[in-house]
Amino acid sequence: MAKAPKYIYHFGSGKSDGDASMKALLGGKGANLGEMARRGFNVPPGFTITTEVCTYYYANKKSYPKGLLEKDIKDAVAKLEKQQKKKFGDARNPLLVSVRSGARDSMPGMMDTILNLGLNDTTVEGLKAKTQNGRFAYDSYRRFVQMYGDVVMGVQKRHENEHEPFDAVMDELKHAKGYTEDTQFTEADLKELIVAFRKLIKERTGKAFPNDPYEQLKGAVGAVFGSWMNERANIYRDKYNIPHEWGTAVNVQAMVFGNMGDTSGTGVAFTRNPANGANEFYGEYLANAQGEDVVAGVRTPLKITDMATDQVFKGIFQQLLKVRAKLEKEFGDVQDFEFTIEEQTLYMLQTRNGKRTAQAYVKIAHDMVKQKLMTPEHAVKSGDPQALDQLLAPIFDTSDEKAAEQDSYLTTGLPAGPGAASGTIAFTAAKAEALAAAGQKAVLCRVETSPEDLKGMIAAEGILTARGGVSSHAALVARQMGKVCVAGAGDLSVDYEAGTLTCNGRTLREGEFIAINGTTGKVYGRKVKTSDSELKQVLIGKTMKPGDSSLFQAYDFVMKLADKYRTLGLRTNADQPDQAHNAIAFGAEGIGLCRTEHMFFDGDRIDSVREMILFAEDYAKYRNEVADAKDDAQKQASLKGQYADAIDHFTSALGKLLPMQQKDFEGLFAAMDGRPVTIRFLDPPLHEFLPQSKDQKDDLAKKLGVSYERIEALGHSLHEFNPMLGHRGCRLGLVYPEITEMQSRAVFKAAISVAKKTGKKVVPEIMIPLVGYQAELAQQLEIVHRVAAEEQAAAKTKMVYLVGTMIEIPRAAVTAAEIAKDAQFFSFGTNDLTQTTLGMSRDDSGKFLPHYQKVGIVKANPFATLDQAGVGKLMEMAIAGGKQTRPEIKLGICGEHGGDPQTIEYCHKIGLSYVSCSPFRVPVARLAAAQAALKHGGKPAKAGKAKVKSAKPKAKAGKAKAGKAKAKAAGARG
């Protein structure tokens, strides 16, 4: 018989069943409590109910494994009673416990904590006797009933305008007694409140507040498990892609009291600054308080460093300094920990790796690796690639911020999330969401934030709070999401009812502008202009030197560390030399997608493009009719006359475009300095190039000497019902092979000329778009190879080039083995592949995709994160097919997914050679690719470094050749 799983793990008193490696089973909190106890930190003993119980709970209609409630928990409590020499429910020496949730990763939004569990009308007297403090005992009891009534029994506001029901009871009594502060409540008042609370609970729920401590415990455990599936927790998991299946653990721990008097206290601290990464002790404490008081932001706590000079706690501070050092050493990362001081004894209640901003991440990784406190692997693994975007987010323009300081300065708060945010004031989460939905930037301004504000915080550009310290909810969420945040700006007075924010003599209303600097904590009462981030200024703007920026040094250190592990090649999507330069600065090793049509819009050349388009159809008719006329010279001459206009314009337009494209390619090749450049031939439908307004059309008609009606008619003739599935991609090059020829010639002329000028090898990779049939590619490549041979012969030189195709429609994926006969590389165009595989137009999906995410049909937006089960399956088929025909085939991705960390991990797993993304996403991709390699193991060689063999026309006559032979044979007979 299989052994029953162990559902309960003990910790404390220097011994533990679990340790830090067991986060999946015990949750982060439980595992680390075990680890701390093992390593000699003073942890109040307790036990963890495993995440497997949570999984069981949801799989079995919210019931528990057999015996858990009846026996296992009771045994665990008994063990705790023995350790603490107290008894659960005992009238004289009662054991009190806290109950906390603890998932694998810390997760805001879930039920956090219930304190003082075990109190009832009997045990409260025991506590009073033991502490000789009736007010303390009854206040603890009052807090417990309130917390339990709210969280476990669900006594909450029934609509937005209602007061918190327990608060209302307290306010009533305060008013009746003429008190102004909670601290004025006497022991008798508190007893009265407790009666009133219990009555409220009974009225609202129909159930009595449970006196039996085991009943209380059972309820609390159920509430923790229940909170795993609440809306806020679900939103959070969806945002961070945490599986719903993980579940949470429950930690039951002997109470220690930070509110037992003036020699008690509680605090939250980071071993380093989590906002900017500075190596400084960072945190807050409150004397005579329970932990929740710090986090809730109700009382503004003192800085942890102030404790050094606090007469009561300076000894404790010395202990904390030792704890700080020991934590970093033992856990190998910055720690975010909670402690309680009960009558001058320091207890550790929790530790975890500190959530940090991107800026702090690179700084801490750099410093701790150099200090040998952190392993290089952990430094790479622990970063959130997505968050690196923050380093590129704009900061305030120096001169405009100076001006704002003169004319609109409001106050300075805690710099809790670095960066700059200007936006419209929103006093509620709902308002922030509404503004964001309307495309406006919002700054959420609250007295304090709570888990209920989560959606609004996600929607806002920045967060400003009047109360709460660096450990407050606002600061915590800001750090985690990389939001710009200024917390605890105490001068600020926010009046929700009046809808005003007052500070420094100014009153601002909802809808007016405000600006916050999350790096310095300054707040301004107007919009402030922004400029490039520090990192951009070093890398691109070159307005700062690397030596001037410690942020750059840390960033660069981490990126180079990542490169050591990364095996996936990194390319960028760029069409212009300056983009190419940027991308190289960010670490790109080549261009994975140059969209040639972007060049078509530049300056005057759009006129030539339009000229080409206007006469393309007639020219093609001419070409086909000439071919049909075979060797009838008379007929051909007459056709030449008939189509003179079209021939003239079309060839002249192509003639003008050739040197322009050549120049563009020369610029790119020079900028890429020998790195590979993938050039995609003309892709969008031709109507995208046409003039839209009457004036533009008039203008074009005049320039080309044709009638306005003709321009109009062209627009109608090129109109498409579903342009995404229309005449575009290689379908253009097939119907108008002259365009493919022109583009080929521009590429080869440019490559030869740059190679000659620079003496470096230039390796163009020509990519034919939207291929679905092997014959499409073969017929297009016939032109490419012919032009390549012509240009090499003309320049008396040899060059290396590759030819390949996008895989962006399902048919290409399905017939990849055929297509690989001609393609030396595949590049997955996952934008279009997603649209066709899902039958979903990105531009039109707004009507249903948000609903799909809401009801769980899709987890992530498939246009941002690759749909692995659908699109990925086709990619895997294409890879298998491609490799079957051509084992050395190069494989890349150039859709927008190429910059998405989850997708990058997938690309690594399925064996792509490289990913290509927009220049500013390159750092994200760099870190994500390194993490993928660490997680799944590396691959032998990078594409960027792979040896290149030039494309060669096949020796064997392809289909196209047979076609030619056919035409010739027909000619001989016809």
Add this chain to the structure above:
Amino acid sequence: MAKAPKYIYHFGSGKSDGDASMKALLGGKGANLGEMARRGFNVPPGFTITTEVCTYYYANKKSYPKGLLEKDIKDAVAKLEKQQKKKFGDARNPLLVSVRSGARDSMPGMMDTILNLGLNDTTVEGLKAKTQNGRFAYDSYRRFVQMYGDVVMGVQKRHENEHEPFDAVMDELKHAKGYTEDTQFTEADLKELIVAFRKLIKERTGKAFPNDPYEQLKGAVGAVFGSWMNERANIYRDKYNIPHEWGTAVNVQAMVFGNMGDTSGTGVAFTRNPANGANEFYGEYLANAQGEDVVAGVRTPLKITDMATDQVFKGIFQQLLKVRAKLEKEFGDVQDFEFTIEEQTLYMLQTRNGKRTAQAYVKIAHDMVKQKLMTPEHAVKSGDPQALDQLLAPIFDTSDEKAAEQDSYLTTGLPAGPGAASGTIAFTAAKAEALAAAGQKAVLCRVETSPEDLKGMIAAEGILTARGGVSSHAALVARQMGKVCVAGAGDLSVDYEAGTLTCNGRTLREGEFIAINGTTGKVYGRKVKTSDSELKQVLIGKTMKPGDSSLFQAYDFVMKLADKYRTLGLRTNADQPDQAHNAIAFGAEGIGLCRTEHMFFDGDRIDSVREMILFAEDYAKYRNEVADAKDDAQKQASLKGQYADAIDHFTSALGKLLPMQQKDFEGLFAAMDGRPVTIRFLDPPLHEFLPQSKDQKDDLAKKLGVSYERIEALGHSLHEFNPMLGHRGCRLGLVYPEITEMQSRAVFKAAISVAKKTGKKVVPEIMIPLVGYQAELAQQLEIVHRVAAEEQAAAKTKMVYLVGTMIEIPRAAVTAAEIAKDAQFFSFGTNDLTQTTLGMSRDDSGKFLPHYQKVGIVKANPFATLDQAGVGKLMEMAIAGGKQTRPEIKLGICGEHGGDPQTIEYCHKIGLSYVSCSPFRVPVARLAAAQAALKHGGKPAKAGKAKVKSAKPKAKAGKAKAGKAKAKAAGARG
């Protein structure tokens, strides 16, 4: 060592190397010559060069297998010399041969025949001596030089307006001599012509006409192989999907002369009438003529039956009657044969299964099976399913044709292709093509047609010729393509130069109307109205009784024969009772696709549909906000007020639609009389239902009491960039579940009511469209199952129903195993699946698809014939996935491909349960499915007969249920 393949097969003199079973190797002509010789028909001896030589020729740069020319052919000629006791090139007793092409299937457009090969200045004298007929000998020589110069050496018109060059030379001499007929040429004239012809050849080609018979033979063989790849042959193969790889054989046969004088002759005959299938001897002959003269239509030949009373040939006629009977007996099908009479001796030159019209096909199959001359298998196999469409093509309206006979009768020709065609006169193939391209119906009117007119004949509605008999090119092509055709209407005078057609005192010009009755041969000088075909009148119109129509009896016999072999189920796409009735009449066993939205346009109901659409979005907002408000009754009440208008209109519109849809479904269920009915829920994007014109919009605004601007705004808001990939299919039902609920309710109410009324079982199969994700289907089916349960409970009854989905986007195919968890059946929506898999919008493909077909990228239009390599691959994946999860899953196809014979064969092969096509395609599908079963073997069970198990909501909580639990948990906490 492998034995060298045998490249040459002899036949004749009662012995043959080959036989009728060897068509792949010897071509149809060669194989049947072998067979005829074996069976004692009098065949001039000869030999066949195999199709493998043709394959070799194209695979090896147009060269021949080693030794073929040098030895094998010479050996074969030597054997022939021995049999015939003549010598190739001999001055006194020269062997002359014909050279003919012969592919597996007879193929117009390829080089046909060269006669009299072996003649030169020397051997012609031998022929003269032997036949004592100088004029005959030199005329034979003249013909040979002309034919050889044209076909082998390529001396042809250089442009359209040039005269045939050899004809020009002859005309010149005729003119100079003052002759009016070719027959007036003397031996001396012919000698002069031969010199002039040889001079022309030399001038035009730079090469001399070869004197050496082996050189002549080599050239002729090369010309046959070359003609395999000429344009017309390619067009023909593409139309009939004949692989280019098959190749042609070459037949070299000892000459017999039909033109040796008045006791000689030649003819072409069918053992039965190939136009209408009548059991009558049918054909033509010409005295003193070579075979080409009959086919070319230059001299109008005599009816074969006239031979019975021909004093010279009446003995031969008796022999021919025996041949006719023997051919049918030996070959088991109607034969189309050629014969030559050389001085009263009958020789058989060729036989093959006769091409026939659809009408003839069913008649012949019926008659010959009954006469035990044909096997039932052959009767089924030998029909062209596609051609059955001809039986449904309209015929002339009786009364209007009677009127036309009074006011516009022109003439009566040979009824060569049954049916009725009215259209614009086109005198050239190019004109007919141009008219067809412009969407106009054309009747191609020619003196005679030639292979060069093929494209125009395909484009035209009907063909009318002034010259040529039932074996003429026009008649042959018309039979094969099912074109309406009247041939050899000798009263007709067509003047190409003047662009006129004159007959019966009237002159018509190009562009005017003409009408031809291919069943009677009558021609009218105006449009004539059409009415239903005879078959339709029996099956659908019921204006004729089955007993009145022998055509119906034959058709019915063949269809029932087909059903014996068919294993694939047959359904139809129908939305209305009358369509359903028709489909059943044609043999449908169920409805495979009922598009519910078609019902939405009927009568007033479009107003209700528009009302529903106009308020849907607001209603959805209301629903979502109420859900968010959870148990806040006050908030909910306020929302109800705020959205009162939307709630009112939306629910009222649905309320109006429910009974309408229910009535529609009742009609369908009743019509289908217990057969399964697959109902697809709302599919098209909502904007398709909106009014377009200002008046319509105004009208709607007034009816609904909203502003015009609001209607306009809705149009804008619903506009999509790529509607094909937009908010449609189940995406509608998910965002607006109320619509799915209404449709479900209508289905179940209707099913229950019809079952009650008729006492028969009604089995609705509910089909959710455009599913890409399993969760989409699961969430929609949750509604369906709930409503089913409610309606069954309300009616206190139990019923059987199935649920399933369309597989019409690639993601569904790829994730079919997941989707099959909820789907009891898959129906492949190959229209959309083709569009998404190919990334090709059907509506927009006109700009490039014709080009793709021309250059060979696609063989067939992928929207007509399924793309097996691409779309098919995904279907096979879906089938594998579906069966993996649910081995008994039902599989069908309901795209337009379901009526395409090639696709049907494929569907049979990959194991579908049924195909569904439009009602009028059902006969086509019926025959095609039977042929597929005969070709590939049957399958155990038909879908139509499979046992049905009702859909049941899954016992296990699906994703949707978990989602509900989630929402509830959140509610408890929120």
